[in-house]
Amino acid sequence: MDFALIMFVALVVTGVIWLIDSLIFKPKRTKDAKMPVLAEYAQSFFPVILAVFMLRSFLVEPFKIPSGSMLSTLLVGDFILVNKYTYGIRIPVINTKILEVSQPKNGDVMVFRYPQDPSLDYIKRVVGVPGDTVRYYNKKLTINGKAISQESDGIFSYVDSNLNAVSANQYTEKLGEHTHKILILPDTPTVFVDQVNSQFPHRQNCDYNDEGFTCKVPQGYYFMMGDNRDSSNDSRYWGFVPDRNIVGRAFMIWFNFDNLKRIGHFIE
Structure with missing residues (x-):
């Protein structure tokens, strides 16, 4: 519940x-x-x-990061704070917006209710706002025809949920006003086309092939992706996030039992 x-x-x-x-x-x-x-x-x-x-x-709501889909920005076990009023004042429980404050922007890290099961809260990065055309081919992100720059930033190693050691190529990406890290696994497909839900709302706005996909974000929706690009269950698979599912903007790590140095770290 x-x-x-x-x-x-x-x-x-x-x-x-x-x-x-x-x-x-x-x-x-x-x-x-x-x-x-x-x-x-x-x-x-x-x-x-x-x-x-x-x-x-x-005002604010605490969440705990359960998976590695936002590595290396957010680690498994990070306790984060989410600003509940950044994107508007909403009536609790029914989550109906009663006062507009601002809209999500490209690059924001946002918590939202998973469209296929609203009882679950997900956290991803906004890569497409209403009206945007998001293109992700061969691990390169393009928004409205403009390529998003990626600068190599070494190797990031971690242990995945299956306890396998993973070494990913790390890049610095600037998306909107946010400069952050992303992880790429060069030998992993850009998208597993056979895992894409063919029934999500506005599915006709997206085209897929073995090299990637292009999606036109409809009004009132957002396109979300994890920073751990090849290990993230996100909008490329289950579609757009409606405005009514927004919970808030993640802005700070307030605790991590395994890494006290992360306390007080602001989320880019």
């Missing part, structure tokens, strides 16, 4: 119990009578739950 929904239910339950006790039962109690345990717990927890609910819903 969605954590925000759990928090909302807890908020309503404790609030109702406290309210009923205050309006109905408290006036009937004598001055020296003790408050019922249930009402006492509700009175104690309601303000705490309310504060946490408001903080997570409108």
